[in-house]
Amino acid sequence: MTGVFSLLPDGRPGLLAPLLSGAWLSGGGEDGARYLAAGGYAPLTSPGRLLDRIAAVGLRGRGGAGFPAAVKIQAVRDAPGPPVVVANGEEGEPGSVKDRWLLRHRPHLVLDGIRLVAAMTGAERGCVYLSDAPAEQAVRQALAECPPTPRIDVVRTEHTYVAGEETAVVRRIDGGPALPTAKPPRPFESGVGGAPTLVANVETLARIALIHSRPEAADAVAGSHLVTLSGGSGASALAEVPAGTHLKVLADLCRHGRAEAVLLGGLFGGLHGPGWTDLPLDHDRLRAAGGALGCGALHFLHPEDCPVAVANEATAYLAAQSARQCGVCVAGTGAMARTLTDVARGRSDDDSAGKLHRWSRQLPGRGACGLLDAAARVVATLLAHFPEHVEAHRRSRCAACETATPEDGRRFTVPVP
Structure with missing residues (x-):
């Protein structure tokens, strides 16, 4: 973790302000x-x-x-x-x-x-x-x-x-x-x-x-947000920013300016490709773009990161984290995770994309919590924003996917500053 940042104008009160001004005990707490x-x-x-x-x-x-x-x-x-x-x-x-x-x-x-x-x-x-x-x-x-x-x-x-x-x-x-x-x-x-x-x-x-x-x-x-910024090739950071800040500004803040895509809201807001830099940090406008701000966690994908690998790891992690109380969630997250693993490993068949598309439309709202919805949104946004990547995995092997580690969530885990 490189640090804690504030993009709030000088004099605006924020949740990070005492830390940034040094107003703490030696132990680091309030x-x-x-x-x-x-x-x-x-x-x-x-x-x-x-x-x-x-x-x-x-x-x-x-x-x-x-x-x-x-x-x-x-x-x-x-x-x-x-x-x-x-x-x-x-x-x-x-x-x-x-x-x-x-x-x-x-x-x-x-x-x-x-x-x-x-x-x-x-x-x-x-x-x-x-x-x-x-x-x-x-x-x-x-x-x-x-x-x-x-x-x-x-x-x-x-x-x-x-x-x-x-x-x-x-x-x-x-x-x-x-x-x-x-x-x-x-x-x-x-x-x-x-x-x-x-x-x-x-x-x-x-x-x-x-x-x-x-x-x-x-x-x-009320109009400021704490956001967690991370990505495989850059630094991680906790930042406090005004609502409406463009995501490109946040990417640049911790050396993710090369990023070509972003995973929004932790695992809940989905993947977004071309045009993501113009998206603002705003609940309504992100929802209109098919995403969600969620808890304010943004994971940036660099050119060497494969969107299929990221989606595969996200859905596999969610499937492993299922409470296993709802049959539709156990079956739905498991089916999406297994099918995406087949896509990532070059083992998909002619109907893999079609099955993923159907599940991403039919499963949201059917579980007792939002876990199934998160998995379905990851799948839906992968297909919507990166169809050429999904298709390419049928024709050639992907080094990024072969070294991915599904289920453990390691790619997305950020240490607390």
Whole structure:
């Protein structure tokens, strides 16, 4: 990891700002006394006014779906009974590091966000859900420095792709396995212990805390994103950037200017080839282009990287990470992964592309979580943007595909800075 960067204009508050200014303890984490002195944990005199502000600036969740944060908070607020607020810090996407970084380095900002959402919803319990040991240590230290109201528990889980799905989060906190459940009910209706539960990504909560402490900059705070940048031939980085920043700017930031394609949203947003440099970091415009911002992880493909190999590794990894609860997911991800492996190894038949195309259209929306959708999108975008590569693998051997290591996700894994 080469470092942590901010492309925010000077003076704009951000989640990375204290690190970049050197305002940390020697251990690298956020100090409770320093956070209090900077305006953290400020009293909330009007929870309704803060909720209105979050709605007005259009803050979206940062966990992947980009759902409006105020709508989610309001749904829990309106539900009967005292709710629970969960900070979801379990990053299933191997290419994302932002949530673990926040919990390791800015735990007070996340805990402050839980406090504020608890006040807005009337929650009597909070929870931090994670799988990362250094993050757990940082959160527990922060809780000891500034004992919060309401009570906040820490729940550790095993790291898997599906462990951060909101129903899996609820299931694990309640003592079960971190596996998705059928919906409805959704957690805002019946979650932890049967109570209405807000499962919020830790970056979302951190931005709510920053909106509260810096209301004059609320629009800028809501319009910034933490993104994880990586690629086989360049460096990796965690960056904070304004919405609308073109992907080419982000590629250049960490020496991926030679890239010819990008895998968006971790493994959820699909592959994009010619024209990707003109795509902006924007939920709606990426969706219109057939992609998704997801958790904000971008993996750049250089000229020596084969899109078929990347797609093969992505689908094989997703198939291996399936919760194995939904027959359609087990069969669908397995079939796509096996067929793509045949394509990558030069063993495809005349109908391989046709089968992949049918599955990519028929399978989305049929699983209990988004894993099957992610695999189908990877396949669909490979066929849409790189049909000549798929066809070429029928005629000649591909060195990049022969050395690929499907299933382990190593290509996409990024270390936390």
